[in-house]
Amino acid sequence: MTKKKVSDLMGVKNLLFPYLPVLVGANVDGKPNYITIGLVGWLCYDAVSVSVGHKQYSNAGIRENRTFSINQPTAGMVKELDYCGLYSGRRVDKSILFENFYGELQTAPMIHECPVNLECRVIQVMERSIHTVFIGEIASIYLHEAYLTEGILDVSKVDPVFFAPDKKQGKYSGSYWRLGEYLARAWEVGKDFRSDKKDEARS
Amino acid sequence: MTKKKVSDLMGVKNLLFPYLPVLVGANVDGKPNYITIGLVGWLCYDAVSVSVGHKQYSNAGIRENRTFSINQPTAGMVKELDYCGLYSGRRVDKSILFENFYGELQTAPMIHECPVNLECRVIQVMERSIHTVFIGEIASIYLHEAYLTEGILDVSKVDPVFFAPDKKQGKYSGSYWRLGEYLARAWEVGKDFRSDKKDEARS
Numbered sequence: 001m002t003k004k005k006v007s008d009l010m011g012v013k014n015l016l017f018p019y020l021p022v023l024v025g026a027n028v029d030g031k032p033n034y035i036t037i038g039l040v041g042w043l044c045y046d047a048v049s050v051s052v053g054h055k056q057y058s059n060a061g062i063r064e065n066r067t068f069s070i071n072q073p074t075a076g077m078v079k080e081l082d083y084c085g086l087y088s089g090r091r092v093d094k095s096i097l098f099e100n101f102y103g104e105l106q107t108a109p110m111i112h113e114c115p116v117n118l119e120c121r122v123i124q125v126m127e128r129s130i131h132t133v134f135i136g137e138i139a140s141i142y143l144h145e146a147y148l149t150e151g152i153l154d155v156s157k158v159d160p161v162f163f164a165p166d167k168k169q170g171k172y173s174g175s176y177w178r179l180g181e182y183l184a185r186a187w188e189v190g191k192d193f194r195s196d197k198k199d200e201a202r203s
Numbered sequence: 204m205t206k207k208k209v210s211d212l213m214g215v216k217n218l219l220f221p222y223l224p225v226l227v228g229a230n231v232d233g234k235p236n237y238i239t240i241g242l243v244g245w246l247c248y249d250a251v252s253v254s255v256g257h258k259q260y261s262n263a264g265i266r267e268n269r270t271f272s273i274n275q276p277t278a279g280m281v282k283e284l285d286y287c288g289l290y291s292g293r294r295v296d297k298s299i300l301f302e303n304f305y306g307e308l309q310t311a312p313m314i315h316e317c318p319v320n321l322e323c324r325v326i327q328v329m330e331r332s333i334h335t336v337f338i339g340e341i342a343s344i345y346l347h348e349a350y351l352t353e354g355i356l357d358v359s360k361v362d363p364v365f366f367a368p369d370k371k372q373g374k375y376s377g378s379y380w381r382l383g384e385y386l387a388r389a390w391e392v393g394k395d396f397r398s399d400k401k402d403e404a405r406s
Contacts (some may be wrong), residue, residue, distance in 0.1 A: 041244025190285025
């Protein structure tokens with residue numbers, strides 16, 4: 001199998017797919033707005049980042065309030081997810097799409113219908129060529145009890161949405177995907193691998 | 204449905220699941236080592252972060268060379284993925300697990316068997332309570348041609364692995380999952396949603 005070095009693929013180098021797209025909430029001009037974001041950073045157990053285009057409507061709102069929210073949609077919300085990525089808050093009023101609520105930070109609107117909401121305080125801002133990376137400390141988490149099993153978030157109940165690039169009629173496009181089947185137990189299946197290796201070494 | 208505010212769940216606030224776990228490569232004492240990392244940051248089209256525990260074996264290697272690699276495994280590599288998270292490079296030699304190769308940065312070992320490799324140069328280091336966040340600029344991408352469709356990475360060919368937390372016999376545990384079915388076309392399915400909304404407004 002040939003391994004190909006690719007220096008740049010349509011301006012994109014960050015080819016780890018699929019993404020877990022989320023709805024990022026921010027107050028803009030005092031009103032809730034939601035933007036679909038694929039570039040999310042899992043930085044630590046209490047820190048996360050979202051990357052927003054420099055000229056996007058939400059950018060100024062996050063900058064002004066220094067707060068944002070991350071709202072994880074279900075597969076059943078894929079139309080809303082896509083809609084919030086297609087149309088700017090400058091053109092459409094996204095505050096009417098969901099039941100909005102606020103937490104302790106008061107300026108980070110959150111979506112009641114989403115199974116998970118993270119309310120974040122901006123602690124650092126990094127400017128990159130295309131995006132502003134807003135690094136946030138997670139102030140609060142909100143969970144719908146219906147998506148928990150034994151007090152733990154249950155991904156099979158959440159029914160998450162993934163995004164991956166593809167081509168449609170020769171042009172760059174993308175598609176949404178669902179979570180599939182259970183594969184293996186973490187921190188266990190690798191023990192077998194070690195035994196296999198030992199067996200190989202013995203034989 | 205009740206929405207529950209959770210201030211802290213077993214020390215974890217970053218409850219966006221599932222993760223896309225990867226194998227992070229680093230030279231430690233001049234030898235390839237690989238560590239399984241769930242905390243990955245998609246920061247920009249050419250920047251990415253990986254968060255490594257302060258005392259983990261790879262941490263010193265990344266710090267010393269200021270390079271690392273991200274290697275995405277397939278579902279068929281789940282044992283190797285789990286193994287690299289279970290055992291420290293201080294105890295086991297992970298340089299023998301895969302066919303290693305190096306790129307232009309010369310000190311970031313990569314895994315030939317993985318469909319995607321990102322070779323990264325550290326541009327910033329953030330210390331958090333539990334993790335060091337290594338922010339990297341992507342120098343090169345390597346792709347196996349077998350995983351492309353029309354020159355684009357095809358997630359259905361990659362057969363990616365996800366990680367999500369759960370409980371086993373009452374204790375915190377985790378499981379690996381596969382990608383599921385195609386759900387909808389991006390930048391299109393949301394257009395229907397807008398029409399629906401207009402129809403509602405008309406009716």
